[in-house]
Amino acid sequence: MKNAFLQNGYFRFHIFAAVVFLAFAGIFARLFWLQVVSAEKLEKMSEEQLETDIRRNNPRGRIVDRDGEEMAVSIMTSSLYVDPQEMVDSAESRKQGQQRDERRISVDLLAPVLKMDAEELYGMFLTEGRFLWVKRTMDPKEADIVRQVVRENRLPGLHFIEESKRYYTKKRTAAQILGFVGTDDVGLSGIELLEDHVLRGAETRHSRLLDALGRQLPGSDKDAQQQNCSTVYLTIDSRIQYVLEEAMDNAIVHTSSRGAAAIIMDPYTGEIFGMASRPTFDPNSFGDYPPESWNNKGISMIYEPGSVIKPLVGCMGLTEGLITPNTLFQDNGSIRVADRVINNWDKKRNGLVPFSTVIKDSINTCMVQLGLELGAQRMIYYSKKFGLGLPTGIDLPGEENGILYNPDEMYESDVATMAIGQGIAVTPIQVLQAICAIANGGELLQPYIVKKVVASNGNIISEGGRKVVRRVISEDVAAQMREMMKMVVAEGGGRTAAIKGYRIAGKTGTAEKLAEQGGYAEGEYISSFVGFVPVEKPRYVMIVMLDTPQGAFYGSQVSAPVFRDTLQQVLAAKGVQPSDGEDLPSFDKIELPEKGEIPEARLPQMEPLQDGKVRIPDFTGLDMRQTAEVLQQGHLRLKPNGSGYAKRQNPPPGSELPEGATVEIWFE
Numbered sequence: 001m002k003n004a005f006l007q008n009g010y011f012r013f014h015i016f017a018a019v020v021f022l023a024f025a026g027i028f029a030r031l032f033w034l035q036v037v038s039a040e041k042l043e044k045m046s047e048e049q050l051e052t053d054i055r056r057n058n059p060r061g062r063i064v065d066r067d068g069e070e071m072a073v074s075i076m077t078s079s080l081y082v083d084p085q086e087m088v089d090s091a092e093s094r095k096q097g098q099q100r101d102e103r104r105i106s107v108d109l110l111a112p113v114l115k116m117d118a119e120e121l122y123g124m125f126l127t128e129g130r131f132l133w134v135k136r137t138m139d140p141k142e143a144d145i146v147r148q149v150v151r152e153n154r155l156p157g158l159h160f161i162e163e164s165k166r167y168y169t170k171k172r173t174a175a176q177i178l179g180f181v182g183t184d185d186v187g188l189s190g191i192e193l194l195e196d197h198v199l200r201g202a203e204t205r206h207s208r209l210l211d212a213l214g215r216q217l218p219g220s221d222k223d224a225q226q227q228n229c230s231t232v233y234l235t236i237d238s239r240i241q242y243v244l245e246e247a248m249d250n251a252i253v254h255t256s257s258r259g260a261a262a263i264i265m266d267p268y269t270g271e272i273f274g275m276a277s278r279p280t281f282d283p284n285s286f287g288d289y290p291p292e293s294w295n296n297k298g299i300s301m302i303y304e305p306g307s308v309i310k311p312l313v314g315c316m317g318l319t320e321g322l323i324t325p326n327t328l329f330q331d332n333g334s335i336r337v338a339d340r341v342i343n344n345w346d347k348k349r350n351g352l353v354p355f356s357t358v359i360k361d362s363i364n365t366c367m368v369q370l371g372l373e374l375g376a377q378r379m380i381y382y383s384k385k386f387g388l389g390l391p392t393g394i395d396l397p398g399e400e401n402g403i404l405y406n407p408d409e410m411y412e413s414d415v416a417t418m419a420i421g422q423g424i425a426v427t428p429i430q431v432l433q434a435i436c437a438i439a440n441g442g443e444l445l446q447p448y449i450v451k452k453v454v455a456s457n458g459n460i461i462s463e464g465g466r467k468v469v470r471r472v473i474s475e476d477v478a479a480q481m482r483e484m485m486k487m488v489v490a491e492g493g494g495r496t497a498a499i500k501g502y503r504i505a506g507k508t509g510t511a512e513k514l515a516e517q518g519g520y521a522e523g524e525y526i527s528s529f530v531g532f533v534p535v536e537k538p539r540y541v542m543i544v545m546l547d548t549p550q551g552a553f554y555g556s557q558v559s560a561p562v563f564r565d566t567l568q569q570v571l572a573a574k575g576v577q578p579s580d581g582e583d584l585p586s587f588d589k590i591e592l593p594e595k596g597e598i599p600e601a602r603l604p605q606m607e608p609l610q611d612g613k614v615r616i617p618d619f620t621g622l623d624m625r626q627t628a629e630v631l632q633q634g635h636l637r638l639k640p641n642g643s644g645y646a647k648r649q650n651p652p653p654g655s656e657l658p659e660g661a662t663v664e665i666w667f668e
Contacts, residue, residue, distance in 0.1 A: 058201025059164035061229030063178060063191055065238040066271075066451055072178050072192070072283075074164040074185075074201075078143035079136040080114075084127050086157035106155045110134075113145050125157075134158070136183055137165040164201065166192075168283045174241050176296035177234070177275055177396065177449065180283040189294055191232060191450070193397050198230040198453050198461060230461060233451040235271035239632060240264060240570055244274040246637055246660060247566040251546060252278050255558045259547035261297035261428045262562070264570070267436040267532060267541045269466045270445035272394070299392075299399040301547070302425040303526045306511030306555070307345075307362045308543075309388075309421035311481050312434055314359055316382040317370050318477045325356040325480055329366035337416040342368055345510070345554075359484040360492035362508065364420050371419025376410040379418055385472045386434040387444055388426050394447045395464070402426045421511055428528075432543045434472075435530050438481050439505075439538040442473040486535050497531055497560035499568050500641075501578030505538075506531020506563065508555035513548060524548045529559035533567055534579050542567060565639075572640050573628035606634040609656060618653035619646040619665055627665055639664040 059074035087102045103125040111118040114135050124132055138146070143160070150158050166181045179190020187196035248260050260278040265271065277297040281289035295301075317323040333349030335342050344350075344364045350357070358366040371379060384390060389404035403425040405414055417423040429447060437444045445468060452463040473481075485505035488494040494506045506529060513524040528545040532538040544559040544566075552558055570576075603626055604617035614634035619627050624640055631638050639662050649665045651657065 058229065060166060060181065060185055060201055061199040061456075062231045063195075063199070063234065064231060065234055065236045065241070067238070068233070069238045070169050071174060071234070071236075071238070072166060072168050075167050076162045077137045077140070077165040078147075078160045079163045080134040080138065080143075080146060081159055081161065082125060082132050082134050083130050083157045083159065084125050084132065085130055087125055088156065102156055105153065106158065109149050109153060109155070110146065110158075113142070113149060137163055166283075170238070170242075171284065172280050172282050173238075173245050174236060174275070175280050175283050176277045176294065176298075177236065178283055179397075180286040180294075189397065190296070191234070191396070194395060195232050195450065195453065199232060201229050229456065231454045231456075233454065235273065235449050235451045235464070236275070237273045239573055240274040241276070242632075242635070243566055243569045243573070243637070244276045245280075247562050248276045248278050248280075250565075251544075251558070251562045255546055255549035255551070257546040257549045257558075259297055259301070261301060261545045261547075262543065262566070263298045263428060263432050264540050264542045264566075265432055265436060265447055267439035267445075267538050270436075270447045271451070271464075272447055272449045273540065275449070296396065296398060297545070297547070298428045299394060299396055300427065301545070302400050302402055302427060302514075303545070303547075304422050304424065304511040304514060305426050305431055306421040306509035306526065306528065308431055308435075308507045308509035308528050308530050308555075309424075310359060310362060310367055310419075311438060311485055311507050312383070312386050312388075313367060313371060313374070313379070313419050314355065314484065315438065315473050315477055315481050316374055316378065317355075318480060319382070319473055320374065320378065322373055323355050323370065325354065325484060327355045328352050329355060329358055329363075329369055331358075331363050331365050333365065335365040335368050335416075337368060337372070338411065338413045340413045340416070342416060342420070356484045356487060359481075359507075360487040362488075362493055367419045368416045371415050372412065374415075374419075376405070376407040376415050379415060380404060380407040380410075382472075383424070385444070385470065386437065387430055387469070388434060389424060390430070392429050392433050392447050393469075394429060395450045399429070400427055402430060421509060425514070428543050428545045431528075431530055432541060435507075435532070435543070436541050437472045438478050438485070439532040439541050440478075441475040442471055442478045444469040444472045482535055485531070489531065493554075493556045494529065494531070494560055496556050497529060497563045499533070499564055499571070502533050502571065502576075503535040503579045504531055504533045504567075505535045506560070508560055510553065510555045525553040527553050527555040527557075527559045529555050529563045531563055533571070534576070536579065539574075539576055540567060540570060568640060569628070569638050572624040572638055573632070575624070603630055606630065606636075608634075613656045613658050615654060615656050616649075616651065616663060619649050619663075622646045624667060631663060635659040637662040641666045 062070055063072035064070050087106065103122060106125060107118050107122045111121050124134065147160065164185060168178060177190055179192035180188055181192050182188050185200060187193040187199065192199065244262055244264060248262055251257065251260055262276050263272060264274040266273060275298050277295065279293040281293040286294065330352055331350040333344055333347065342364055345362060350361065350363060353363065353366065383404055389402035391399045391401055405418065405424065414423055433444065433447055445466065448464040450464050453461040455461050482505050485507055486503060489497050489504045489506050493508050497504060497506050509528040511526050512520040513526050515521040526545060526547060527549055528543065530543040532541040542563055544562045546558050549558045606617070607615040609615060617630065619630065622630070623645055627646055628638050636657060637660065641664065645667060646665050647668045649663060651663065
């Protein structure tokens with residue numbers, strides 16, 4: 001019996017030990033599985049249960065003009081989001097036996113403030129997720145009201161987080177150049193799109209910890225460290241851009257044009273000083289404007305250039321040795337080419353005229369004769385050399401190509417019409433680039449608008465610069481054409497572009513507008529003027545294009561005056577001296593008053609007023625540059641007359657003027 005009992009106990013011990021061993025082995029295996037095999041998965045599950053995070057971008061980098069003046073910056077704003085699972089009655093309410101539908105109460109209180117549909121908002125609050133945006137990048141005033149409503153009514157589940165919002169400091173100025181960004185800080189057009197990879201802030205994580213019931217633990221908000229982004233410097237000069245924008249607005253008002261574009265470029269470097277397009281928009285609220293206003297017509301509008309192309313055709317003839325400025329042409333007022341009759345724009349018959357007069361008076365019949373002598377192959381070859389019908393490569397998105405003939409498929413009538421700027425399609429920037437080659441002595445330069453990109457530590461990431469695409473014409477040919485284009489403004493159809501005291505070269509252009517369904521739109525024209533100043537060593541080359549002006553439509557009537565009024569202010573603001581020998585002394589030959597030039601520190605100042613207006617001072621004794629600087633303080637426009645020092649002004653000193661008003665000043 002004893003041996004049996006011992007044997008039986010021994011057996012039970014082994015059974016018990018085995019069970020314990022297996023139990024511990026199972027526990028160990030389970031722990032191994034949880035701690036090692038499934039560790040990463042479980043850790044992620046734990047984070048999802050105990051921690052919620054929101055990913056957001058750091059503020060975008062700045063966009064500034066050539067002198068560092070801010071044009072686009074990012075500011076911090078409040079965004080509202082909801083955790084629907086938190087929208088339940090509070091424990092205090094339940095203890096008091098109160099029944100509250102937190103979702104419905106929140107909707108009733110917030111929908112009017114947020115200007116949102118109540119049922120749409122209620123649908124958001126019914127979702128099963130833990131995070132949902134309600135409204136992003138709110139205005140500070142709106143965010144303050146919402147905070148007060150949430151706090152005073154103890155609305156659960158509603159939280160704020162700071163996000164960056166793009167702000168364009170100059171509103172509509174350079175809108176198509178700068179572009180805009182979407183809600184997630186992604187560039188959608190303009191420089192914002194082109195340089196998005198350097199402007200966009202790195203994504204960071206904003207997290208908060210939750211307890212077992214899904215409630216946020218106090219003090220658990222954590223933000224990843226923000227990173228500073230790069231700054232994009234443009235070639236744009238804010239002062240020139242401001243004058244250009246004002247000129248475009250005035251042109252639209254006075255001509256009732258459907259659209260407009262203007263560009264100012266440095267002919268020796270390719271830098272764009274100013275570029276404006278109409279219609280336009282405010283990128284701070286781009287969604288409130290039609291998409292058509294987002295387009296930059298300066299690089300995207302394709303049109304027949306008309307007579308502004310004639311100097312280029314003239315350069316072709318000079319280069320090929322077919323003509324000189326004195327070569328005589330017979331003008332009979334009209335010319336028949338195949339089955340087409342081409343008349344002069346003014347219907348006049350000029351008889352025997354030198355080619356310089358052909359350019360000066362824009363005589364169609366003589367240009368047709370030159371075009372036919374050049375022939376299709378040479379016309380297309382040189383047009384491509386000048387960059388017509390081809391993208392310029394400017395660093396802006398949305399540039400169009402244009403249209404040129406296939407020379408092997410051209411008829412005589414095609415060659416004839418091309419010589420007067422019809423039958424081909426170009427963009428304003430292409431015409432400007434080509435005319436710059438005449439202004440600078442024969443080199444075709446690639447226009448550019450990004451001056452440099454600078455990292456947050458000051459290092460230059462990339463830098464724009466002068467880029468010669470190719471030499472198009474010789475310096476001698478360019479010089480001859482500059483003199484002929486100077487006659488256009490001094491004696492010909494471009495006299496409305498003249499600025500007293502400065503030698504200007506240019507060319508007008510008026511072309512029938514292409515219809516969307518093909519052919520030409522009856523009674524609709526594209527009016528343009530392109531020119532440069534001063535002729536001796538051009539500082540600025542400018543093109544003005546007006547789309548479908550009403551009433552007067554010739555380039556000399558509507559576009560040339562815009563050129564004059566714009567560059568007159570630019571030259572004054574930049575202190576460009578008048579040319580010698582135009583019945584006006586240059587600045588360096590003017591005898592200063594006995595008291596000498598007014599020191600910069602003593603320049604009179606604008607007096608800002610509470611209603612947004614300014615009170616103008618007495619400008620007597622200031623030169624043009626000083627006057628322009630003072631007027632810029634109040635964003636006023638200068639209309640100068642004469643040269644020297646200010647003698648009288650209209651309106652008189654002490655007048656109160658709104659932003660954008662014009663002050664006319666007589667200099668002697």
